[in-house]
Amino acid sequence: MQSEHAIQSAILVALSKNHCTPFRINVGKGKTADGRYFSTGVKPGYPDISGFIWKSGKAFFIEVKTKTGRPRKEQIQFHRMLTSHHIVHGIARSVDDALKIVNEELVGYGFKE
Template sequence: MREQEIQNRIRVAVSAAGCTIFRANVGKVKTADGRWFDSGLPQGFPDLFGFRHSDGKIFFIECKNETGRPREDQTRFHEFLTSKHVIHGIARSPEDALKIINASVVGYGFEN
Protein backbone atom coordinates (compact mmCIF):
# COMPACT_ATOMS: atom_id res chain seq x y z
CA MET A 1 0.00 0.00 0.00
CA ARG A 2 1.22 3.50 -0.81
CA GLU A 3 2.18 5.81 2.04
CA GLN A 4 -0.43 8.37 0.96
CA GLU A 5 -3.21 5.76 1.29
CA ILE A 6 -1.93 4.80 4.75
CA GLN A 7 -1.96 8.49 5.73
CA ASN A 8 -5.53 8.92 4.52
CA ARG A 9 -6.75 5.86 6.42
CA ILE A 10 -4.98 7.02 9.57
CA ARG A 11 -6.54 10.49 9.29
CA VAL A 12 -10.04 9.02 9.05
CA ALA A 13 -9.53 6.58 11.95
CA VAL A 14 -7.90 9.13 14.26
CA SER A 15 -10.59 11.73 13.55
CA ALA A 16 -13.29 9.15 14.34
CA ALA A 17 -11.50 8.36 17.62
CA GLY A 18 -11.93 11.84 19.07
CA CYS A 19 -8.85 13.67 17.84
CA THR A 20 -8.04 16.49 15.48
CA ILE A 21 -5.31 15.57 13.00
CA PHE A 22 -3.47 17.56 10.33
CA ARG A 23 -1.28 16.59 7.40
CA ALA A 24 2.05 18.43 7.34
CA ASN A 25 2.56 19.47 3.73
CA VAL A 26 6.23 20.12 3.10
CA GLY A 27 8.45 20.59 0.12
CA LYS A 28 10.56 22.91 -1.97
CA VAL A 29 9.66 24.73 -5.16
CA LYS A 30 11.69 26.92 -7.45
CA THR A 31 10.38 30.46 -7.78
CA ALA A 32 10.12 32.31 -11.11
CA ASP A 33 13.39 34.13 -10.37
CA GLY A 34 15.27 30.86 -9.76
CA ARG A 35 15.36 30.86 -5.95
CA TRP A 36 14.27 27.84 -3.90
CA PHE A 37 11.35 28.27 -1.49
CA ASP A 38 11.09 25.87 1.47
CA SER A 39 7.69 25.40 3.19
CA GLY A 40 9.25 26.18 6.55
CA LEU A 41 8.70 23.08 8.69
CA PRO A 42 11.87 21.59 10.22
CA GLN A 43 13.58 18.75 8.36
CA GLY A 44 12.27 15.40 9.55
CA PHE A 45 8.90 16.81 10.74
CA PRO A 46 6.39 13.92 10.84
CA ASP A 47 3.68 13.47 8.20
CA LEU A 48 0.76 13.96 10.59
CA PHE A 49 0.22 15.80 13.86
CA GLY A 50 -2.73 16.64 16.04
CA PHE A 51 -4.22 16.55 19.50
CA ARG A 52 -6.57 14.45 21.60
CA HIS A 53 -9.87 16.15 22.41
CA SER A 54 -9.98 14.42 25.81
CA ASP A 55 -6.94 16.19 27.25
CA GLY A 56 -5.38 18.36 24.54
CA LYS A 57 -2.21 16.24 24.37
CA ILE A 58 -0.39 16.72 21.08
CA PHE A 59 0.94 13.82 19.02
CA PHE A 60 3.05 13.30 15.90
CA ILE A 61 2.76 10.38 13.47
CA GLU A 62 5.32 9.41 10.82
CA CYS A 63 3.62 7.22 8.19
CA LYS A 64 5.53 4.40 6.55
CA ASN A 65 4.53 1.44 4.40
CA GLU A 66 5.48 -2.10 5.42
CA THR A 67 9.10 -1.72 4.27
CA GLY A 68 9.66 2.00 4.88
CA ARG A 69 12.42 3.10 7.25
CA PRO A 70 12.97 6.53 8.82
CA ARG A 71 15.46 8.86 7.19
CA GLU A 72 18.31 10.35 9.23
CA ASP A 73 16.50 13.69 9.64
CA GLN A 74 13.36 11.86 10.83
CA THR A 75 15.42 9.95 13.39
CA ARG A 76 16.90 13.23 14.65
CA PHE A 77 13.40 14.71 15.00
CA HIS A 78 12.33 11.53 16.86
CA GLU A 79 15.26 11.95 19.25
CA PHE A 80 14.21 15.55 19.92
CA LEU A 81 10.58 14.55 20.57
CA THR A 82 11.75 11.71 22.81
CA SER A 83 13.88 14.10 24.87
CA LYS A 84 10.73 16.17 25.54
CA HIS A 85 8.54 13.09 26.23
CA VAL A 86 6.20 13.93 23.33
CA ILE A 87 3.74 11.33 22.03
CA HIS A 88 4.96 10.18 18.62
CA GLY A 89 5.86 7.18 16.50
CA ILE A 90 5.87 5.42 13.17
CA ALA A 91 2.51 4.11 12.02
CA ARG A 92 2.12 1.58 9.24
CA SER A 93 -1.64 1.31 9.80
CA PRO A 94 -4.52 3.09 11.52
CA GLU A 95 -4.17 0.56 14.35
CA ASP A 96 -0.54 1.62 14.93
CA ALA A 97 -1.55 5.29 14.99
CA LEU A 98 -4.35 4.68 17.49
CA LYS A 99 -2.00 2.65 19.69
CA ILE A 100 0.51 5.53 19.73
CA ILE A 101 -2.16 8.11 20.51
CA ASN A 102 -4.33 6.19 22.98
CA ALA A 103 -1.45 4.70 24.99
CA SER A 104 0.61 7.95 24.90
CA VAL A 105 3.56 6.06 23.40
CA VAL A 106 6.83 7.94 22.90
CA GLY A 107 8.86 6.68 19.92
CA TYR A 108 6.82 3.68 18.74
CA GLY A 109 8.48 2.00 15.74
CA PHE A 110 11.79 3.83 15.94
CA GLU A 111 13.43 1.16 18.08
CA ASN A 112 13.47 -1.34 15.17
Protein backbone atom coordinates in the same frame (compact mmCIF):
# COMPACT_ATOMS: atom_id res chain seq x y z
CA MET B 1 1.36 -3.22 -0.46
CA GLN B 2 -0.40 0.08 0.33
CA SER B 3 1.41 3.31 -0.53
CA GLU B 4 2.50 5.66 2.23
CA HIS B 5 0.01 8.22 0.93
CA ALA B 6 -2.89 5.73 1.15
CA ILE B 7 -1.91 4.73 4.70
CA GLN B 8 -1.63 8.39 5.68
CA SER B 9 -5.06 9.26 4.27
CA ALA B 10 -6.69 6.37 6.13
CA ILE B 11 -4.95 7.40 9.37
CA LEU B 12 -6.15 11.00 9.08
CA VAL B 13 -9.76 9.82 8.74
CA ALA B 14 -9.46 7.30 11.59
CA LEU B 15 -7.88 9.81 13.98
CA SER B 16 -10.62 12.34 13.21
CA LYS B 17 -13.23 9.73 14.15
CA ASN B 18 -11.29 8.81 17.31
CA HIS B 19 -11.61 12.11 19.23
CA CYS B 20 -8.37 13.57 17.88
CA THR B 21 -7.61 16.55 15.70
CA PRO B 22 -4.89 15.60 13.21
CA PHE B 23 -2.99 17.95 10.91
CA ARG B 24 -1.05 17.19 7.75
CA ILE B 25 1.48 19.86 6.85
CA ASN B 26 2.40 19.93 3.18
CA VAL B 27 5.97 20.65 2.16
CA GLY B 28 7.48 21.29 -1.21
CA LYS B 29 10.01 23.05 -3.36
CA GLY B 30 9.43 25.53 -6.13
CA LYS B 31 11.00 28.08 -8.38
CA THR B 32 10.14 31.77 -8.56
CA ALA B 33 9.52 33.58 -11.84
CA ASP B 34 13.03 35.01 -11.66
CA GLY B 35 14.61 31.54 -11.29
CA ARG B 36 15.27 31.38 -7.55
CA TYR B 37 14.46 28.12 -5.73
CA PHE B 38 12.55 28.02 -2.44
CA SER B 39 11.24 25.46 0.07
CA THR B 40 7.96 25.60 1.98
CA GLY B 41 6.74 23.85 5.10
CA VAL B 42 8.56 22.51 8.13
CA LYS B 43 12.15 21.40 8.64
CA PRO B 44 13.26 17.94 7.43
CA GLY B 45 12.40 15.25 9.97
CA TYR B 46 9.07 16.73 11.08
CA PRO B 47 6.53 13.85 11.22
CA ASP B 48 3.82 13.40 8.58
CA ILE B 49 0.91 13.93 10.99
CA SER B 50 0.67 15.98 14.15
CA GLY B 51 -2.28 16.93 16.29
CA PHE B 52 -3.87 16.65 19.69
CA ILE B 53 -5.94 14.16 21.69
CA TRP B 54 -9.22 15.63 22.92
CA LYS B 55 -9.53 13.78 26.25
CA SER B 56 -6.04 14.62 27.51
CA GLY B 57 -5.12 17.67 25.45
CA LYS B 58 -1.78 16.04 24.67
CA ALA B 59 -0.02 16.68 21.41
CA PHE B 60 0.99 13.76 19.20
CA PHE B 61 3.28 13.23 16.21
CA ILE B 62 3.04 10.30 13.80
CA GLU B 63 5.54 9.32 11.13
CA VAL B 64 3.81 7.22 8.47
CA LYS B 65 5.77 4.40 6.83
CA THR B 66 4.98 1.40 4.64
CA LYS B 67 5.69 -2.08 5.99
CA THR B 68 9.29 -1.84 4.79
CA GLY B 69 9.87 1.93 5.16
CA ARG B 70 12.67 3.10 7.43
CA PRO B 71 13.05 6.44 9.22
CA ARG B 72 15.61 8.89 7.83
CA LYS B 73 18.38 10.42 9.93
CA GLU B 74 16.41 13.65 10.46
CA GLN B 75 13.33 11.68 11.55
CA ILE B 76 15.37 9.77 14.13
CA GLN B 77 16.75 13.06 15.47
CA PHE B 78 13.20 14.44 15.81
CA HIS B 79 12.16 11.21 17.57
CA ARG B 80 15.00 11.59 20.06
CA MET B 81 13.98 15.18 20.83
CA LEU B 82 10.32 14.16 21.32
CA THR B 83 11.38 11.25 23.54
CA SER B 84 13.48 13.54 25.73
CA HIS B 85 10.32 15.57 26.43
CA HIS B 86 8.01 12.53 26.82
CA ILE B 87 5.85 13.59 23.86
CA VAL B 88 3.38 11.10 22.36
CA HIS B 89 4.78 9.94 19.01
CA GLY B 90 5.66 6.95 16.90
CA ILE B 91 5.84 5.26 13.54
CA ALA B 92 2.52 4.07 12.14
CA ARG B 93 2.49 1.48 9.37
CA SER B 94 -1.29 1.13 9.62
CA VAL B 95 -4.41 2.72 11.06
CA ASP B 96 -4.17 0.30 13.99
CA ASP B 97 -0.65 1.53 14.80
CA ALA B 98 -1.77 5.18 14.75
CA LEU B 99 -4.76 4.47 17.01
CA LYS B 100 -2.54 2.53 19.41
CA ILE B 101 -0.10 5.46 19.61
CA VAL B 102 -2.80 8.01 20.49
CA ASN B 103 -5.10 5.79 22.58
CA GLU B 104 -2.25 4.51 24.76
CA GLU B 105 -0.35 7.82 24.55
CA LEU B 106 2.85 5.98 23.63
CA VAL B 107 6.26 7.63 23.36
CA GLY B 108 8.51 6.38 20.54
CA TYR B 109 6.33 3.51 19.31
CA GLY B 110 7.97 1.70 16.37
CA PHE B 111 11.36 3.40 16.59
CA LYS B 112 14.32 1.10 17.18
CA GLU B 113 17.42 2.48 18.84
